[in-house]
Amino acid sequence: MLLNPTTEIPSCRNLTPFPQVNPFYWKLINRYWNSGKSCNFPLISNGKTIYDPYEKCNLFNTHFASVSTLPDECKSSKLFVYHRSTSAVTGCRTVRRVFCAVKFKPAKCKGFKNLPNCLLKSSSQSLATPLSLLFNFILASEQFPLLWKTASILPFHKKGSHYDVTNYRPIALLPSLSKVFEKLVCKHLYSYLESNNLLNHRNSGFRKNHSTLTSFLKTTHDIYLAHDHNLSLRIVFLDISKAFDRIVHTCLLFKLKQLGIVGSLLNLTTSYLENRSQVVHSNGSNSEICYTNCGVPQGSVLGPLIFLTYINNISDNM
Numbered sequence: 416m417l418l419n420p421t422t423e424i425p426s427c428r429n430l431t432p433f434p435q436v437n438p439f440y441w442k443l444i445n446r447y448w449n450s451g452k453s454c455n456f457p458l459i460s461n462g463k464t465i466y467d468p469y470e471k472c473n474l475f476n477t478h479f480a481s482v483s484t485l486p487d488e489c490k491s492s493k494l495f496v497y498h499r500s501t502s503a504v505t506g507c508r509t510v511r512r513v514f515c516a517v518k519f520k521p522a523k524c525k526g527f528k529n530l531p532n533c534l535l536k537s538s539s540q541s542l543a544t545p546l547s548l549l550f551n552f553i554l555a556s557e558q559f560p561l562l563w564k565t566a567s568i569l570p571f572h573k574k575g576s577h578y579d580v581t582n583y584r585p586i587a588l589l590p591s592l593s594k595v596f597e598k599l600v601c602k603h604l605y606s607y608l609e610s611n612n613l614l615n616h617r618n619s620g621f622r623k624n625h626s627t628l629t630s631f632l633k634t635t636h637d638i639y640l641a642h643d644h645n646l647s648l649r650i651v652f653l654d655i656s657k658a659f660d661r662i663v664h665t666c667l668l669f670k671l672k673q674l675g676i677v678g679s680l681l682n683l684t685t686s687y688l689e690n691r692s693q694v695v696h697s698n699g700s701n702s703e704i705c706y707t708n709c710g711v712p713q714g715s716v717l718g719p720l721i722f723l724t725y726i727n728n729i730s731d732n733m
Contacts, residue, residue: 455698456577456578457471457578458471458474458578458579458580459578459579460474460580464578468697468698468699468700469700469701469702471697471698471700472695472696472697472700472701472702473695473702473703474580475568475570475580475583475585475695475697475702476568476693476694476695476702476703476705477705478580478581479568479570479585479693479695479705480693480705480706480707482657482660482661482710483660483661483707483708483709483710484707484708484709485661485663485708485709532591535591535592535595546592546595550596550599553596553683554679554683555679557679557682557683557686558683558686559683559686559687560593561690562590563589563590563592563593563596564687564690564691564692565691565692565693565694565704566587566588566589566691566692566693566694566712566713566714567587567588567589567693567694567696568585568586568587568588568693568694568695568696569585569586569588569695569696569697570583570584570585570586570695570697571583571584571585571586585693585695585713586713586714587693587712587713587714587715588714589712589714589715593715594715594716597715597716597717598716600680600683600717601716601717601720604676604680604717604720605623605720607675607676608674608724609623611675613674613675613727614723614724614727615727615728615729615730617633617730618723618726618727618729618730619633620719620723621719621720621722621723622723634650657710658722659710659711659713659718659722660709660710660713661709661710662709662710662711662721662722662725663709664685664688664689664708664709666725667688667721667724667725668681668684668685668688670724670725670727670728671684671724674724674727684721687717688711690706691706691707691712692704692705692706692707693705693707
């Protein structure tokens with residue numbers, strides 16, 4: 416619509432302000448809007464249409480577990496050479512550290528046995544002492560609790576047809592207490608790696624005081640440096656598919672040994688990776704338990720740091 420130049424434009428002061436809406440209203444709208452993200456559609460597998468929620472959950476679980484399963488011949492670590500002699504030892508987890516680690520956002524998902532995170536957060540002062548005793552026992556026994564190794568998987572549609580199981584990605588929900596313990600171990604492990612300058616300086620992922628900006632500045636500096644010296648420059652971009660899901664445990668543990676992570680911490684990491692399982696939940700139904708033999712758990716606290724050590728030497732001899 417065209418306005419006449421002589422037409423007086425109404426003042427913003429005369430406009431009626433938007434009424435304040437209860438935040439609970441937007442939660443309902445968001446829940447309704449995202450309801451289509453879950454698998455409310457039948458799935459097609461091998462020419463068969465599957466409607467039953469239980470069968471769909473098992474189909475999802477079989478597909479997601481196959482990504483994190485490797486044959487035995489792919490688990491060799493003979494290509495790596497041990498060259499470190501330093502060692503990292505885990506210290507005693509104090510009550511104060513446990514109290515600081517129990518910081519959950521109440522809006523996040525529930526933990527093991529539907530234990531609300533808001534309950535853990537509000538009771539953190541009372542739970543700090545028993546949790547410190549539990550965590551010290553885990554460190555002394557060098558065995559990660561079996562109940563903490565089961566991930567609850569929610570299938571989330573990402574693209575393409577809703578009827579194809581490969582068009583969904585897994586959202587893993589892990590026990591809350593497991594994340595608290597991982598946070599303590601991760602802080603200790605990261606401090607050891609940084610203080611001994613064991614992390615590749617070219618890698619800016621999952622590190623403090625690093626970001627995509629630092630990686631961009633390094634790349635730009637190399638480009639300008641090559642241009643100033645009349646050197647040819649080649650840039651290779653790698654998109655690693657299923658990076659966290661395809662980590663070979665034997666190779667990962669060998670690389671941790673290279674970085675000096677031995678003894679009780681290495682044994683605890685081995686227990687952390689072994690016998691991991693997952694269960695898919697969808698439309699009020701649960702699948703059977705599936706076990707995986709490679710990769711690190713999605714959504715975990717230790718996962719990014721473990722992946723960082725796994726690719727630590729990716730740029731060697733460059």
